[in-house]
Amino acid sequence: MKKAFLHYLISSCFLLACCITLIVWPWRSISEKDFEGLKANIENGAYIYNAAGCHSCHLDENKSEDPHLLAGGHILKSDFGNFIVPNISPHPIAGIGNWTRLEFATALVDGVSPKGQHYYPAFPYTSYAQMSKQDIVDLFAYIKTLPEISTPTPSSDIKFPFNIRLGLGPWKLFFHSKQGRNSGLNNEISLERGAYIVEALAHCGECHTPRSVNGSLIHNKAYSGVNSAQGRGAIPNITPHENGIGSWSEEEIVEYLASGFTPEFDSAGGNMASVIEKTSKLTEEDIKSIALYLKSLRPLP
Amino acid sequence: MIFKALKTVAIISVLSLSNLSAIAHDGVEMGSEMSARHYVMKSVASAASVAVPMLKGGEFDKNAATLAAASMAAAGNAFPYLFTNEDAGSEGTKASANIWSDKAGFDSISLQMANAGHDAYVAAKAGDEEGFKAAFGQAMKTCRACHSKYREK
Numbered sequence: 001m002k003k004a005f006l007h008y009l010i011s012s013c014f015l016l017a018c019c020i021t022l023i024v025w026p027w028r029s030i031s032e033k034d035f036e037g038l039k040a041n042i043e044n045g046a047y048i049y050n051a052a053g054c055h056s057c058h059l060d061e062n063k064s065e066d067p068h069l070l071a072g073g074h075i076l077k078s079d080f081g082n083f084i085v086p087n088i089s090p091h092p093i094a095g096i097g098n099w100t101r102l103e104f105a106t107a108l109v110d111g112v113s114p115k116g117q118h119y120y121p122a123f124p125y126t127s128y129a130q131m132s133k134q135d136i137v138d139l140f141a142y143i144k145t146l147p148e149i150s151t152p153t154p155s156s157d158i159k160f161p162f163n164i165r166l167g168l169g170p171w172k173l174f175f176h177s178k179q180g181r182n183s184g185l186n187n188e189i190s191l192e193r194g195a196y197i198v199e200a201l202a203h204c205g206e207c208h209t210p211r212s213v214n215g216s217l218i219h220n221k222a223y224s225g226v227n228s229a230q231g232r233g234a235i236p237n238i239t240p241h242e243n244g245i246g247s248w249s250e251e252e253i254v255e256y257l258a259s260g261f262t263p264e265f266d267s268a269g270g271n272m273a274s275v276i277e278k279t280s281k282l283t284e285e286d287i288k289s290i291a292l293y294l295k296s297l298r299p300l301p
Numbered sequence: 302m303i304f305k306a307l308k309t310v311a312i313i314s315v316l317s318l319s320n321l322s323a324i325a326h327d328g329v330e331m332g333s334e335m336s337a338r339h340y341v342m343k344s345v346a347s348a349a350s351v352a353v354p355m356l357k358g359g360e361f362d363k364n365a366a367t368l369a370a371a372s373m374a375a376a377g378n379a380f381p382y383l384f385t386n387e388d389a390g391s392e393g394t395k396a397s398a399n400i401w402s403d404k405a406g407f408d409s410i411s412l413q414m415a416n417a418g419h420d421a422y423v424a425a426k427a428g429d430e431e432g433f434k435a436a437f438g439q440a441m442k443t444c445r446a447c448h449s450k451y452r453e454k
Contacts, residue, residue, distance in 0.1 A: 234454075235454075259441075259445075260444070260445040260448075261349065261353075261441075261444075264346060264350075265345075265346035265347075265349040265350050265353070266346060267444035267445050267448050268445060268448060268449075269395060269448035269449065269452030269453065269454050270395075270397070270448070270449070270452055270453045270454040271454070272454065273445050273448050273449030273452075274449055276445060277445075277449070
């Protein structure tokens, strides 16, 4: 009797451990096969680098304003603690110089580091996972051409229990779809291209979509703005609702993304000014595609 | 003394050029330094709304261009004197703490705006359409450059 109970106990503990492992395990969804035959185009990589705004976070703006120096060190403050943005320059020790193309892609798509650790979604892999494989290959090749910086990254200061990275396993199960997206044609104005830039590359929703208490984006309130996230002031609603940019024409959205001037001739400030710095370098077709896509969003108050 | 007089002249010229009827309706309390900033900012927006159609190839109106450029120059000259109270983070302002921690940088970019506005003024007054467009464009570039560092959101 005793033996049977012990047997039962051990096997249920084992089963439970298996289930927990399955949930918290940093699963990888891609392999080298996904990239077979893809040749890197560094010029497109530079374009993607700008559109994805890698340097918005990975640049150490206290040391340099050169958008090619990915020293990291920028602090992202959140309710979960302070995330310190890492060095992703091609330095072999301090940066990602020793990473393979697959490891880089795994970071973007699965949010998993080469050491097999989950990344916090402060790194917007929930958006980058939608990038096309070609763009990932090009971006990696471009970052490899940038200057190496030897500054090591200090560790982030995350509050308990969020500092346990394994906890991100179940989070990803619910909130990270890893669904790819068609990149559309980059020389044509289309909804598909606009969606690709807004959702996958420029990750507009990471700021403009409200988040739930667990830090995930609330998709049925997409782009309706956030009252007060990081720092002060509200992040505006960018849906075509009267509380958002419903009164803006497509031309006015294009003008804003190209020059930073609103229809009332206010000029973007703070983080958005830094975003305009990037959108202003996109091709005319791509800016128009973004405007087309924003106008097609569901109007939300 | 001369400094103070210059400051007053700069502010008065901005206010006289700005769209006063718009200001009267926006409900900002008169008198405080913060509201003065808002008026001057509005004068810049008004100047831009006059000049931008010309910059985009619309008909060049010498008088309107001259006034718009003067307004830009005056605002650029006024900004360094409109942020004496360190009030970053308080109600009603988007001013960033960077203005006070890096006053020299803030003043320098204001001066760039003033100088470009002045160049645009001289060109417009002489009927030099291309010169006006180039200089006014430069003045407008300082809007984003300044807002990205010295304004929240």
